[in-house]
Amino acid sequence: MTCGAMGSFYVMKALVFYWLLMVGGVNGIGANWGTQASHPLPPNTVVQMLKDDGITQVKLFDAEEGTMNALTNSGIEVMVGIPNDMLAMLATSTKAAEQWVSENASSYVNDGVNIRYVAVGNEPFLKTFNESFLYTTLPALQNIQGALTNAGLSSRVKVTVPLNADVYQSASDRPSDGDFRSDIHDLMLNITQFLSDNGAPFTVNIYPFISLYDNPNFPVDYAFFDGTSSPVVDGSTTYTNMFDANFDTLIWTLKKYGFGNLPVIVGEIGWPTDGDMNANLQFAQKFNQGFMNHISTGQGTPMRPGPINAYLFSLIDEDEKSIQPGNFERHWGLYTFDGLPKYQLNLGTSNGGLVRAKNVRYLDKKWCVFKPSASLDDANVAPSVSYACENADCTSLGYKTSCGNLEARGNISYAFNSYYQINDQNDVACGFNNLATITNVDPSTSTCKFEIMIETDSGFSWRSSLVTDKGILLVVYFSFLSFMFLIISF
Numbered sequence: 001m002t003c004g005a006m007g008s009f010y011v012m013k014a015l016v017f018y019w020l021l022m023v024g025g026v027n028g029i030g031a032n033w034g035t036q037a038s039h040p041l042p043p044n045t046v047v048q049m050l051k052d053d054g055i056t057q058v059k060l061f062d063a064e065e066g067t068m069n070a071l072t073n074s075g076i077e078v079m080v081g082i083p084n085d086m087l088a089m090l091a092t093s094t095k096a097a098e099q100w101v102s103e104n105a106s107s108y109v110n111d112g113v114n115i116r117y118v119a120v121g122n123e124p125f126l127k128t129f130n131e132s133f134l135y136t137t138l139p140a141l142q143n144i145q146g147a148l149t150n151a152g153l154s155s156r157v158k159v160t161v162p163l164n165a166d167v168y169q170s171a172s173d174r175p176s177d178g179d180f181r182s183d184i185h186d187l188m189l190n191i192t193q194f195l196s197d198n199g200a201p202f203t204v205n206i207y208p209f210i211s212l213y214d215n216p217n218f219p220v221d222y223a224f225f226d227g228t229s230s231p232v233v234d235g236s237t238t239y240t241n242m243f244d245a246n247f248d249t250l251i252w253t254l255k256k257y258g259f260g261n262l263p264v265i266v267g268e269i270g271w272p273t274d275g276d277m278n279a280n281l282q283f284a285q286k287f288n289q290g291f292m293n294h295i296s297t298g299q300g301t302p303m304r305p306g307p308i309n310a311y312l313f314s315l316i317d318e319d320e321k322s323i324q325p326g327n328f329e330r331h332w333g334l335y336t337f338d339g340l341p342k343y344q345l346n347l348g349t350s351n352g353g354l355v356r357a358k359n360v361r362y363l364d365k366k367w368c369v370f371k372p373s374a375s376l377d378d379a380n381v382a383p384s385v386s387y388a389c390e391n392a393d394c395t396s397l398g399y400k401t402s403c404g405n406l407e408a409r410g411n412i413s414y415a416f417n418s419y420y421q422i423n424d425q426n427d428v429a430c431g432f433n434n435l436a437t438i439t440n441v442d443p444s445t446s447t448c449k450f451e452i453m454i455e456t457d458s459g460f461s462w463r464s465s466l467v468t469d470k471g472i473l474l475v476v477y478f479s480f481l482s483f484m485f486l487i488i489s490f
Contacts, residue, residue, distance in 0.1 A: 029055060029057070029310065029311075029348065029349070030057030030058060030309070030312065031050065031057070031058055031311055031313075031314065032058075032061075032268055032312065032314040033058050033067070034061055034314055034318050035061070035062075035067065035318070036319075037316070038320055039422075039455075039456045040337075041316065041338070041357060041454070043067045043071075044070045046315070046339075046357075047071055047076070049335070049339060049355065053351055053354055054350055055076070056075075056076060056077060056349075057078075057079070057309075058076050058079070058315075059078075059079040059081070059119070059268075059311045060081050061081040061119075061122060062080075063082075063108075068080070068108050068113055071114075072111050073112040074114070077114050078116060078117075079116065079117035079119050080108075080115055081118075081119040081122060082100065082118065082119065082120050082140070082144070083121075083122070084124055086100075087120070087121050087124065087137055090136075090139075090144060091136035091138075091140040096143075097140070097143035097146065097147040098147040100144070100147070101118075101147035101148055101151050102147075102151065105148065105151065105153060106151050109157070116156070116157060116158065117157065117159070117160055118157060118159050119161065120137065120140050120144050121140065121162070122162050123162060123163060123164040123205060124136075124137045124163075125163065125164070125187075126164055128324075134184070134187070137161060137191070138187065138194065141161060141191065141194060144159055145159045158199065159198065159200050160200055162203045162268070163204050163205065163267075164204075164205050165204055165205060165207070165250070167188055167204075168188075169181055174234040174235075175234050175237075175245050177252075178253040179256065180253060192259055195262065201262070201263035201265045202263065203264075204247075204250055205267045205313070206247065206266055206268070206269050207269065207270075208223035208241075208243060208246075209223065209271050209279070209328075211223065213326060223241070224241065224287055224290050225243070225287075225291065225293065232245050241294075243301075244301045247264075247266070247301050247303075247304065248301050251264070251301070252303060264309075265309045265311075268311060269291060270288060270312050271283055271286075271332075272284065272332045273342055273402075274395065274396050274402045275327030275328035275330065275331050275396065276326060276328045276400075277401070279331060281342055284342070284343065285342075285343040285345065288334070291310075292348055293348075295310060296348040312334065314333055314334070315334060316333045316336075316339070318333070318337075319337060319393040323395060327401070328395075330393060331395065335354070338357070338454045340356055340357070341353070361454060362455065363424065364425060365442070366438055366439065366440050367420070367440075367450050367452070368425075368430035368436050368438055369416060369436065369437060369438075370409050370413045370416060371434075371435055371436060376412075378435060380435060381435060384412075384433060385415045385416075387419075388415040388419035391419060391422070392418035392419040392421075393422070394414065396448065397411055402448055402449070403448035405445075405447065406445070410443070413450070416430065416432055417443070421451055421453040422453065424453065
């Protein structure tokens with residue numbers, strides 16, 4: 001082999017090695033760490049949880065200072081997010097992009113945070129956003145890339161856009177017929193080309209649970225990984241689970257336009273544990289363990305053999321997430337809000353299963369409940385429950401949820417206690433027109449946990465708009481019919 005040929009050989013070998021790294025040759029699994037919680041665990045506690053679990057990658061939705069500082073010198077690879085509401089500013093101002101990179105990338109990299117990706121927006125092309133981010137996502141992506149280049153970080157930190165899996169589709173359900181969604185087809189090609197030009201990955205969020213939630217006729221077993229009675233046959237390939245078929249629909253789409261080797265990251269994948277009849281501990285454990293077993297082989301999918309780079313969604317429950325998509329949104333965590341593992345899960349790391357958060361401090365063991373002497377017919381009951389649920393979290397109440405078997409008085413107590421706990425057990429938060437009382441007896445049942453909140457150091461303060469003993473100061477007036485729907489035992 002000549003010197004020139006040898007040089008070309010080593011260059012090609014290096015390129016192949018780099019491609020394998022980018023495609024997913026990572027040691028371990030990632031997790032999404034969201035912080036929309038009334039009583040968040042201290043960031044240092046969460047970072048220790050990640051280490052104890054052997055999780056080597058974390059995906060964040062913003063660059064909150066406490067979170068970033070806690071990741072300093074942790075060795076954990078970080079994907080730091082830019083919220084959608086910042087895209088317009090970043091799209092129109094290179095100066096704003098440079099300032100964001102300086103404050104949220106360069107400074108933390110210099111301090112020892114292992115930032116590997118910047119996620120520009122989050123699922124910006126969801127149809128529910130009504131094209132709000134259609135014209136700002138790509139310019140923001142370009143300006144952040146330019147700012148990273150100017151800061152000397154572009155070889156180390158890659159840009160990406162976490163996209164919902166609905167940006168591509170297949171009219172026949174066969175992966176080989178995949179293509180980008182018609183209304184954003186050209187935009188997606190431009191974004192994909194930009195990612196390819198800059199050695200950046202395509203990031204997609206895949207949720208078999210959502211398919212089951214949206215379509216009552218969706219074959220349940222197809223959502224999991226242990227075979228199905230309704231496989232999808234695509235030529236010589238038979239797909240027995242939705243993940244492989246969905247992922248390969250993207251790969252076929254990319255291949256169709258010459259991007260068949262573009263690195264792909266699964267930015268979010270998981271299963272919720274409450275808030276819907278199909279969101280429960282059994283299904284969540286089955287799906288997440290099935291997914292971990294599936295990718296641990298390193299075989300990948302029929303169209304993309306090899307390791308898969310994925311971030312489980314999510315690490316911890318978040319009781320302040322929007323429930324517009326569904327009540328399940330607050331229950332995606334592998335852990336409860338206080339750092340307790342919900343079920344056994346082997347992540348395939350040297351550490352094995354999930355490890356409980358350490359040194360968590362709880363509020364006193366007391367609960368706010370509906371007074372035994374109070375009447376269900378009291379006119380103040382319905383607006384009181386409506387107010388409590390509007391300002392706390394009642395998403396565990398409902399049809400076939402964890403607290404769905406409570407009788408009417410139990411439902412009311414659950415709502416009152418949720419409001420009481422979220423307001424740090426302030427006595428005034430257990431008034432509700434003299435309908436409530438504080439007890440030291442745990443009202444939890446075998447399936448329904450009446451939570452006690454944890455102590456936080458985040459400066460969370462009790463809210464001023466309260467339900468007092470003298471009456472409801474601010475009431476959300478829902479119809480009594482809606483209230484009766486809430487308390488009916490199914």
